[in-house]
Amino acid sequence: MSDQIKHECGIVLIRLLKPLEYYQEKYGTWMYGLNKLYLLMEKQHNRGQDGAGAVNLKIDQEAGKKYFFRQRSNKTNPIKDIFEKINEPLVKLQDHEPELLKDPKYAKENLPFAGELYLGHLRYGTFGNHSIEYVHPVMRENNWRSRNLVMAGNFNLTNVDEIFKSLFDLGQHPKDYTDTVTILENVGHFLDEENQMLFRKHKNEGLSNRDISFAIEQELDVREILERSSRRWDGGYALAGLIGHGDAFVTRDPWGIRPACYYKDDEIVVVASERPVIQTAMNVRSVQVQELKPGHALIIKKDGTVTEELVRVPQKRTSCSFERIYFSRGSDKKIYLERKDLGRLLAKTLLEKVNYDVENTVFSYIPNTAETAFYGMMDGVRQELDQVKKRKILDKGKDITPEELDEILAVEPRVEKIAIKDVKMRTFIADDDSRDDMVAHVYDVTYGIVKNGVDTLVIIDDSIVRGTTLKKSILRILDRLHPKKIIVVSSAPQIRYPDCYGIDMAKLKDFCAFSAAIELLKDSGQEKVIDDVYKKCKEQQNLPKEEIVNYVKEIYRPFTPEQISAKISEMLRPEDIDAEVELxxxxxxxxxxxxxxxxxDWYFTGDYPTPGGNKVVNTSYINFVEGNGGRAY
Incomplete structure (x- = not known):
C-alpha cells in the first residue's frame, strides 16, 4: 500500500499448563513461555508500531508478593524496548549468580515475568493518542485477586459514547473517554458484580471471608461476565484478558470482523491475531491452529481447563477483507493464494487496456507488499496469452511453418523490477515542500529498461486510499523512466467509505474515490446531490444508530466505477510529468x-455489518460538508 494507513493491533496470550519446572527439564529453560511471547510479538510487528506492552501473571503467588508484572513502551522500537527491560534483571542474575537463573522455583518467587500467564500487545493508535497511558495491556487493580483485570485488544467500537454513558449512569466516573478505558471499566463492572454475587451467596452459607475468596476464584463465570458486558458493544474486536487469580480469556465479535486464532496442547495454550505466527512460533501445521469462532470466547480457567464458549449470537460473517488484501502476513497459505487470485483476476482487463501489446508493455509492482498480487497478475497474463497463442496456432492449422510457430510461442510478458525502496524517510523536516521532495527519492528506479515514449508501464499496488503518495512521489519517480503511459493497478476496489472497526480511515475527505465523486458531481452540474445528502444526514443525526441509513451511497450512484477511476486518474496525475496516467x-x-x-467490504460498498457503521459514515459526511476535522466516532 503506497499510502500507509494505520490499522489493526496484534494480540498474544500464552498460558503455560505445566509448572515452570516442567519446561526447565524438557526445554532446558523455565523461560519457555517468555521466549514464545517474544517470538509471537516480533512475528506480528507488522500489526502495530506505535507501542507495545506485555504482562505476566504468577498464579498462586503467596500473599504479600507481587503477582502482576507489566512493561509498556511507545518508543521507536517498542518490542525491543520492553524486552530489554524484561531481560534486565535476568541479565544481572546471569552475571552474578548464573545457577539461580536455572532454578524455576527461585525464578517464580523472585524474578518478574517468571509466571504461567502472558499477555502481549502491539498497538496502532486508532483513537489518535500515542501516550504511554494508552498502550495496552491496561490494568484495573484491586486487593482481591479475582477483581483484578488486565486487558489488551485489537478493536474499535462505534458507540463508546453509549457505553461511557451507561457507566456514568451506574455512578462510575471513568478516568478517560476512550474505547480502551471504557471497555476496561465496562468488563470490570460486571467482574465486580459477579464477585459480589458469589460473595453474598457464600456469606449466607457461613463461609469465612478467606474461604469465600478461594470459592469465588473457582466458581467465577467468565462467560457470563463477557456476555453481560458485551451486550452494548458495536464494532469489531478481539479482546484478551487476565483475571488476577489466574483465569484468562479471549473473546471475538459476533461478525468475525477482527481475527483471532489459537493452538492448544497439554503443555500450552497460545492465542494470536494471525494463524501463521502461531505455526512458526510453535512449529505446528495450519490444521492444528483453530480460528476462534465469531461471538465466542476462549476461556482458560485457573485449573487449566480450556473451553470455547458462546458469548454473543454469531451474525452474518463479515470478516475484514483488508486483512486478506494487505494487513495480515502473506505467509498464511490461504491469504497467499487469495492475494495471487486478486492479481490474476485483473489480468484480462489489463491486457485489454494495452491492446495485448505485451512487446511494448512492462509489468512491475510497488510497494513490496504488492509482490504476491503481482505474481498472480503475471500468472493470469500468461494464461490469457496462452489462449491467444492457441487461437493463432489453430488458425494457421497444418500450414504453419516452424518459424511462425517460434514467433507465436516467443511472445512473453516483460517482467521487470522497476522500483527499489532505498531508504526510509523520516518526517523530521517541517517544510512540506522540502518533505515532498525528499519522499520523491524514497525509491530508486531501474533505468534503461523502459523504451522512451514507447512502452506502457503497468504497476500493481495493494490498494490506493488517499493517492497522496502516488501524486507527490511515485508517479514522478516512474516518469523518470519516460514511459508513454503509466497504468497503476489496485488489487483492491475503490475505497469509498470510512472504516470504524480498527483501521484508521475515518475521514471521507481523505479518500481519492470520494473526492473524485464530489468533483464529478460538480462537473456535471449535480451539486444538489451534495446538499441533499447533507440534509438527509443532518435529519438523522440524533436518531438511534439502529435507524440511521447510509445516504452517502447517493454520492456515488450517478457514476460508474470506470468514470470514478478516470476522474481519480485525472486528479492524481501531476502536471509536471509527461506520461499519460490511468488507474x-x-x-x-x-x-x-x-x-x-x-x-x-464496507469500506468499498458502504454495507456496514453493524448499525454503528451507518452512524459513523453519517457523521463523517456531516464533518466533511461542515469542514470539521474531528473524528466520526
Whole structure:
C-alpha cells in the first residue's frame, strides 16, 4: 500500500499448563513461555508500531508478593524496548549468580515475568493518542485477586459514547473517554458484580471471608461476565484478558470482523491475531491452529481447563477483507493464494487496456507488499496469452511453418523490477515542500529498461486510499523512466467509505474515490446531490444508530466505477510529468471471488455489518460538508 494507513493491533496470550519446572527439564529453560511471547510479538510487528506492552501473571503467588508484572513502551522500537527491560534483571542474575537463573522455583518467587500467564500487545493508535497511558495491556487493580483485570485488544467500537454513558449512569466516573478505558471499566463492572454475587451467596452459607475468596476464584463465570458486558458493544474486536487469580480469556465479535486464532496442547495454550505466527512460533501445521469462532470466547480457567464458549449470537460473517488484501502476513497459505487470485483476476482487463501489446508493455509492482498480487497478475497474463497463442496456432492449422510457430510461442510478458525502496524517510523536516521532495527519492528506479515514449508501464499496488503518495512521489519517480503511459493497478476496489472497526480511515475527505465523486458531481452540474445528502444526514443525526441509513451511497450512484477511476486518474496525475496516467481498480465481484470466506467490504460498498457503521459514515459526511476535522466516532 503506497499510502500507509494505520490499522489493526496484534494480540498474544500464552498460558503455560505445566509448572515452570516442567519446561526447565524438557526445554532446558523455565523461560519457555517468555521466549514464545517474544517470538509471537516480533512475528506480528507488522500489526502495530506505535507501542507495545506485555504482562505476566504468577498464579498462586503467596500473599504479600507481587503477582502482576507489566512493561509498556511507545518508543521507536517498542518490542525491543520492553524486552530489554524484561531481560534486565535476568541479565544481572546471569552475571552474578548464573545457577539461580536455572532454578524455576527461585525464578517464580523472585524474578518478574517468571509466571504461567502472558499477555502481549502491539498497538496502532486508532483513537489518535500515542501516550504511554494508552498502550495496552491496561490494568484495573484491586486487593482481591479475582477483581483484578488486565486487558489488551485489537478493536474499535462505534458507540463508546453509549457505553461511557451507561457507566456514568451506574455512578462510575471513568478516568478517560476512550474505547480502551471504557471497555476496561465496562468488563470490570460486571467482574465486580459477579464477585459480589458469589460473595453474598457464600456469606449466607457461613463461609469465612478467606474461604469465600478461594470459592469465588473457582466458581467465577467468565462467560457470563463477557456476555453481560458485551451486550452494548458495536464494532469489531478481539479482546484478551487476565483475571488476577489466574483465569484468562479471549473473546471475538459476533461478525468475525477482527481475527483471532489459537493452538492448544497439554503443555500450552497460545492465542494470536494471525494463524501463521502461531505455526512458526510453535512449529505446528495450519490444521492444528483453530480460528476462534465469531461471538465466542476462549476461556482458560485457573485449573487449566480450556473451553470455547458462546458469548454473543454469531451474525452474518463479515470478516475484514483488508486483512486478506494487505494487513495480515502473506505467509498464511490461504491469504497467499487469495492475494495471487486478486492479481490474476485483473489480468484480462489489463491486457485489454494495452491492446495485448505485451512487446511494448512492462509489468512491475510497488510497494513490496504488492509482490504476491503481482505474481498472480503475471500468472493470469500468461494464461490469457496462452489462449491467444492457441487461437493463432489453430488458425494457421497444418500450414504453419516452424518459424511462425517460434514467433507465436516467443511472445512473453516483460517482467521487470522497476522500483527499489532505498531508504526510509523520516518526517523530521517541517517544510512540506522540502518533505515532498525528499519522499520523491524514497525509491530508486531501474533505468534503461523502459523504451522512451514507447512502452506502457503497468504497476500493481495493494490498494490506493488517499493517492497522496502516488501524486507527490511515485508517479514522478516512474516518469523518470519516460514511459508513454503509466497504468497503476489496485488489487483492491475503490475505497469509498470510512472504516470504524480498527483501521484508521475515518475521514471521507481523505479518500481519492470520494473526492473524485464530489468533483464529478460538480462537473456535471449535480451539486444538489451534495446538499441533499447533507440534509438527509443532518435529519438523522440524533436518531438511534439502529435507524440511521447510509445516504452517502447517493454520492456515488450517478457514476460508474470506470468514470470514478478516470476522474481519480485525472486528479492524481501531476502536471509536471509527461506520461499519460490511468488507474485500474479491482471489482467487488472479483474481490469476493478471490476471498470467498471474508466478505467484510464496507469500506468499498458502504454495507456496514453493524448499525454503528451507518452512524459513523453519517457523521463523517456531516464533518466533511461542515469542514470539521474531528473524528466520526
Amino acid at each position: 485500474v481498480y479491482q471489482t467487488i465481484e472479483n474481490l469476493h471471488t478471490a476471498c470467498p470466506d471474508d466478505k467484510g
